[in-house]
Amino acid sequence: MHRDHINATMEVDLALLKSTKGLLKISEMVCVFMAFVCYAVASRPVYIAATCMEFFITLGFLLLYLLKLNKMFTLFFWPLIDMFNSFFAAALMCILSLVAVSTYTVKGTLSGGIVGFVAAALWSLDGYILFKKITFNKPRTTTEAQTG
Numbered sequence: 197m198h199r200d201h202i203n204a205t206m207e208v209d210l211a212l213l214k215s216t217k218g219l220l221k222i223s224e225m226v227c228v229f230m231a232f233v234c235y236a237v238a239s240r241p242v243y244i245a246a247t248c249m250e251f252f253i254t255l256g257f258l259l260l261y262l263l264k265l266n267k268m269f270t271l272f273f274w275p276l277i278d279m280f281n282s283f284f285a286a287a288l289m290c291i292l293s294l295v296a297v298s299t300y301t302v303k304g305t306l307s308g309g310i311v312g313f314v315a316a317a318l319w320s321l322d323g324y325i326l327f328k329k330i331t332f333n334k335p336r337t338t339t340e341a342q343t344g
Contacts, residue, residue: 206263207263208263208264209263217322218261220321220322221258224254224319225254227314228254228315229247230311231293231311234305234308235247238300238302238305240304246289250289250315253285275329276330279327282326283320283323286316286319286320286323289315290312293308297309297313
């Protein structure tokens with residue numbers, strides 16, 4: 197009995213790991229993980245939850261691009277979602293770090309806040325690069341203008 201089966205091999209984009217996008221995502225994850233460890237040592241549950249959440253969201257985007265799942269799930273415009281997440285994560289981490297640095301009682305909280313600022317800067321850079329790549333007001337070509 198011969199069975200037709202779907203080619204279920206998954207592509208992996210290893211070049212992503214050496215690209216600016218991939219290196220930024222990995223750097224963001226390393227920084228936010230370091231902040232997570234600092235907050236865990238200092239026993240700061242609110243900070244632990246926020247850093248843990250952002251770590252897994254960034255890991256999700258890295259896996260999305262690494263496994264080329266963004267090409268399979270085309271319902272969403274992934275670069276735009278990634279850009280909004282990057283700016284949201286930067287703002288969240290910046291606020292969290294400001295509070296951590298200004299109210300610390302344990303040095304782990306201070307360290308986590310400082311590393312959090314680095315992560316916020318990386319997310320800001322990531323969001324800015326994504327924003328520059330997304331062209332909302334791209335001029336139409338003459339052919340599009342004639343047919344549209």
